[in-house]
Amino acid sequence: MPYASVLTGYGKPEALAWSPVAMPEPGPGQIRIRVHAAGVGPTDLKIRRGDLRQVFPLPPSAVLGFEAAGTVDALGPAVTGVATGDEVAAMLPALGGYGEYALASSWTAKPANVGWADAAALPASAEAAVGVLRQLGLTAGETLLILGGGGSVGLIATQLALSQGATVIGATGPRDEELLRELGAIPVRYGPDLLARVRDSADVGKVDAVLDAGGRGGLGDAVALAGGPARVITLADEHAADFGVVLSAPTPDRAPDALDLTMPLLASGELRLRTQRLLPMSDAAHAHSLLESGQVHEKLVLTAG
Known part of the structure; x- marks a missing residue:
């Protein structure tokens, strides 16, 4: 019987317990992945605490985790283009990444030169970065301000925007200033x-658009810099409505091709990710405690085996 970090109830990190679970069976169009690594993100914390229960209700004994990488273990009906044993990364709309096995409805092949941790750290951040840049309608020659430019989403968005011919200003802490400068962005302190x-x-003249990837405040300044809220989008600030700003969340059509677009860039070395800290899959509760403390600078990734 497989194991997973099960959410026993909304609450503190200790609500995540490493427990036996039923083997998930893939339905039509799904694959089952034997998970080698799973990313941990800020939204996971909000779901665990129950902050999103009105818009994201969970069944009893849910398994969290939006992003995972592993080996295809079983195919559901009508699945083509993939075989058992293939190595893949996936964004999991039904969660499930914090377990030994997970189901995926869409996936991308993992190149041999991309490690499991990198593959698991990419899906959610890539989807957010690609999706919000599209929502902002960023074009070459424009200036984009990214709040949280040194974070997992911010780094990817910085590199993608620069590759599109935009100027990027990255608001970040002192530890990430040099990295942003190396990438070609203009770092400024939060x-x-x-x-x-x-x-x-x-x-560079005025700021044309703002992506808030950090949720640490600054939306008032962002609106002032952009000349209004029309092209300001936040991924994490729950006070967005107070400033007339859009709070963007993953949807099936926001950026379904994000992983297909960014995985080759990661494999070629054209895309850099945030440094990772690896923990055993059974330590999901500890991972949540670390992330919630605000003292972790790395992307947290849970690893199996």
């Missing part, structure tokens, strides 16, 4: 004087 720092350090 803080109370963000508005002034952006205007002083970016000799």
Whole structure:
């Protein structure tokens, strides 16, 4: 019988318990993955606490985890183009990544030179970065401000926007300033004087669009810099409506091709990811505690075996 980190009830990290679960069976159009690695993200914490229960209700004994990488173990009816034993990465709309086995409805082949941890760290961040850049309608020659430019989503969005010919200003902490500079972005410090720092350090005219990937405040400054809320989108700030800003969440049509677009870039070395910290799959509760503490700089990835 397989095991998974089961959510025994909304609450603290200790609500995640490593427990035996039924083997998931793939339905039409699904594959079953023997999970080698699963990403842990901020949204997972909100789901566990029950913050999103009104819009994201969970069944009893749910298994969290939106992103996973592993080996195809079984095929459901009408599945083509993939075989058991293939190595894949997937965004899991029905969750399930924190377990030894998970079901996926869409997936991307994992190149041999991409490690399991990188493959598991990519799906959700790539989907968010690609999706929001499309929602913003960013074009070559425009200037994009990214709040949380050094985070998992922010780094990917920075590199994609730069490749599209945009100028990128990345608001971040001191540890990520040099990395953003290396990538070709203009780093600025988060803080109370963000508005002034952006205007002083970016000799590029006005800011055309803002992606808030951090949810640490600054939406008021973002709206002021962009000349209004129309092209300001946040992924994480629950006070978005107070500023007339869109709070974007994953949808089936936001960026279904994001993993197909970004995995080759990761394999070729054209895309860099946030540094990762690996923990055993059975330590999901500890991973949540670390992430919730706000003291973790790395992307957390759970590994099996």
